[in-house]
Amino acid sequence: MSKSHAVVHSALADEASQHNNTLSWFDITPADQERVRSLAPIADHVGEEIIADFYAHILRFEDAAQQFADDTQIERVKRGQKKYFQELINAELDESYAEERKRIGGIHERAGITPTLYVGSYAYYLQRLSQSILENGKEDPHKLFGLVLSMMKIAHYDMALALETYVEAREKTIEIHERQMRELPTPVLELREGLLLVPVVGALDSHRARTLTMQLLDGIRDTRSRAVVLDITGAVSIDSSVANHLFQAMTAARLMGAKSILAGISPTVAQELFRIGVDTKTFTTARNLQQGIELAASALEAHSKHSV
Missing domain, CATH: 1.10.490.10 (Globins)
Structure with a gap:
């Protein structure tokens, strides 16, 4: 046989x-x-x-x-x-x-x-x-x-x-x-000069989170933005691995000189960030997108005054 x-x-x-x-x-x-x-x-x-x-x-x-x-x-x-x-x-x-x-x-x-x-x-x-x-x-x-x-x-x-x-x-x-x-594109939008918005919709796995990080860093470099709002209100299925990728993305953005604001954070995501030991002092959180944009705008104004 x-x-x-x-x-x-x-x-x-x-x-x-x-x-x-x-x-x-x-x-x-x-x-x-x-x-x-x-x-x-x-x-x-x-x-x-x-x-x-x-x-x-x-x-x-x-x-x-x-x-x-x-x-x-x-x-x-x-x-x-x-x-x-x-x-x-x-x-x-x-x-x-x-x-x-x-x-x-x-x-x-x-x-x-x-x-x-x-x-x-x-x-x-x-x-x-x-x-x-x-x-x-x-x-x-x-x-x-x-x-x-x-x-x-x-x-x-x-x-x-x-x-x-x-x-x-x-x-x-x-x-x-x-x-x-998971295959939905994640756009990097320039809301105004110096301010980027990254709306995340759908399931976010590790592969998509890595792609998001690269798009975000490219956007900061190309637009020379000083503030980034990462809106995860529409995201689902965020586990500890993905939460860690989000933290790395915001840390990388900060190293490039952009203030990071995580908007639409849910209790589940907050627990995952806490569980993996993320220091939330390294970025700002917002209840929703509107508050996130307001915080980003305030950060830009403060940066402009400081630069004068």
Whole structure:
């Protein structure tokens, strides 16, 4: 076996092991699968009626009705849901089943079908099917309870697969937004002669903080500014490493002859600066941007009088 084939084989084995572990986590056994398959005649008999009643029920609610454009879409969704529940009753819970459930969960998420609507439809179906099992079943009550319990195990496993896809999609969306925020440019603005403003918006990581420092120092050199306001009101996710970079930026600005003012400082940032031992006497802080600009203007006036 080649090295590449061995890697693929190992990955497939890991996936199969993880899949089996998940089934074990839900305590799903081959006996549970067989019991659920035995429900097929009842499920086929009442399935369409349950789905029709469910949509008649939810379409009375405005939020749910807005999920559907017209009757044609509703009928298409009904057919898909019937197939979905038939596959549930077939209980062929292999890796391909799990992947297909995740794929469908992704379609639901992209289509805007909320977890509430998804779980609500599932709960309605299970409730009605359980009633039909208890009403039409000829077995003793203990066996009927076992049938319902097995169905609930597999249904909860099935729901978990789809909801994992919802969570993964939301996490991916958040990650994309955070990356976009990190990639936002940080302009160095000359508000007036001798005064620079650096507004920081979005997530500020170490890489972006280093870039900000270089832009700030270049701006001080090019404009010969004597005061700098670093406004972090719109910044998020400032940890100790980033706080240290901010301190270094303001220290470097002071060494170039510019007074540094940190505006919009939050309690969290203040705690981080204190925790890493920053000497706040080396720069000035301001509650907000307006106060920061006023302090910078006063510093420039004082510098002008001193220079005369």
